[in-house]
Amino acid sequence: MCMKSSKLDRIKQRVQSNDVSTITTEFYFLAKELGCLPDLLGREYDLVYEDGKIVKVVQKPMAISSFISLMNELQKDYRNQEKMAKKGKKGRR
Numbered sequence: 001m002c003m004k005s006s007k008l009d010r011i012k013q014r015v016q017s018n019d020v021s022t023i024t025t026e027f028y029f030l031a032k033e034l035g036c037l038p039d040l041l042g043r044e045y046d047l048v049y050e051d052g053k054i055v056k057v058v059q060k061p062m063a064i065s066s067f068i069s070l071m072n073e074l075q076k077d078y079r080n081q082e083k084m085a086k087k088g089k090k091g092r093r
Contacts, residue, residue, distance in 0.1 A: 028073035041070060 005013075015029045031037040044063065048056035 024069045024073055028070060028077065032077070037074075042067060 011030070011033055014033055015026050028037075031040050042062050044060045044066070046058040046060060047054050048058065
């Protein structure tokens, strides 16, 4: 009997299916998978808690080091997509 995996399990498998799995790589692929990469690039968020509940979300500029890390991941992903596209074109002849 085959059990269906939940949407969250499928997303987790796609995010963690990379050869090299670092927190930055997983964060990048999670944001990409959820379609919120443009919303996250360049921004960081601070949460303000009162009595254990979030009462305010403060948007701040992203630290340069974090931004550079995410841009590097974006560049790696772009190169991988180009390679896959070239392989696909070779097979169509």
